[in-house]
Amino acid sequence: MANSDYKTIVKDGLWDNNGVFSMLLGMCPCMAMTTSATNGFGMGLATAVVMAASSYLVAVFRNRITTEVRIPVYILIVAAMVTVVDLGMNAWMHELYKVLGLFIPLIVSNCLPLARLEAFAAKQSPTPAFLDGLFMGLGFTIALTAIGAVREIIGSGTLFADASLLLGPSFKVIEMRLLPADMGVLMMILPPGGFIVTGLLVVGKRLMDLAAGKEIQMAGAHAL
Amino acid sequence: MKEFALMMIGAALVNNVILARFLGLCSFMGVTTRVDTAAGMGLATTFVITVSSMADWAVQTYLLDAYGLGFLRTVTFILVIASAVQFTEMTIKKVSPSLFQMLGIYLPLITTNCAVLGVALLLVEGKMGFLSSTMFAFASSVGYSLVMIIFAGLRERLVLAHVPRLFAGPPIAFIVAGMLAMAFMGFSGIATS
16 A cells, blocks of 8 residues: 555544544543543543454454454454453553443444444455554544543643543643632533533534635534 | 332433433434434334343353353353344344334344443443343333433424534534433432432
8 A cells, every 4th residue: 555545544533534523433432431631531542452453353354254244243353352451451550440441341332443344444454454443543532532621621620630540650740730620610521511512522623624624524414 | 119110210310321321322313313213213222222131131140150251241242232133123023014114224233332232231230130130221221212202303303493504413413412411410319320
């Protein structure tokens, strides 16, 4: 594959075709695990690892998987990768694992990995498939961190609180307090805030695309 | 009996699967453009959630716990759910062809609905008995169907509203969902679960 193709994969994954803001896939962790920027970041990274690994495996075995049974095979591959991440996080990042809890095994039924396997990895050789999974996953991480940051700043006035506890002591530097503690709007941390912030950020991405002179992506609108 | 009633109200309304636990959002956004399809999806999902949590309970108790295979839970549960969906599809086709026609393409999609796996995993965490876990699963899925139908009704009205172009489609739907979630927060305090 030519270099420009790799560039497109990276750009599509991170921004142009962002899993959350453009395709509106994988909404469940996107709302549930974004009460703080740190949670969103951790959830996004776990998903990125699963996506990169399962895209690579599906691309390796793409000629052996028959079309009739492909969906169960994909789900099983994703489930195996999720189990690996689940056990690994439990062992090495236990604090973060306790916060994310239920939503780590639920990566299995996140539609974003499955959508990329079906749309991309099943037709490509392993290297581009791996990169597509990785950068789609990183785009997902960016989206979750952004939603988490907005909700955390408005809701509790901090940014990346508890990062040193959840991600490791070296992350102490990014912990910030932007607003006094009593100014937080609790609604943003509670469930309604998740829906409203996500809706407004989708509008934000449309505005930025519009300012850059691109066509607004209404793709999600037709599917919905 | 009172505990059962409180638990079921808690599962259906207070800790609603969609609006409080954020499970099954893909179908919540995807198939709520019309009330009748939303109701069909709710019905089918209710059936699958109830059947698969009964099966998952048995698998967890007699297979995974009994032989210390807890680490295989995710893989096993997704297989059980996929088979439950397949079983549901075959049963409905045999018993009521007209209902099968109505649900059609939505049936296979239930496998990747995270509400199904989510409820099954919540039950394992809660360590409930067979009867109470089945009741919990049924009540949760009734709450799911309720919200699906309400939201579909809202969106049918939304189509007729003049929404700014930037907000058209998903963004305005999210904001309306946020308002619905606020309304459902009014139930908190009725029962805890």
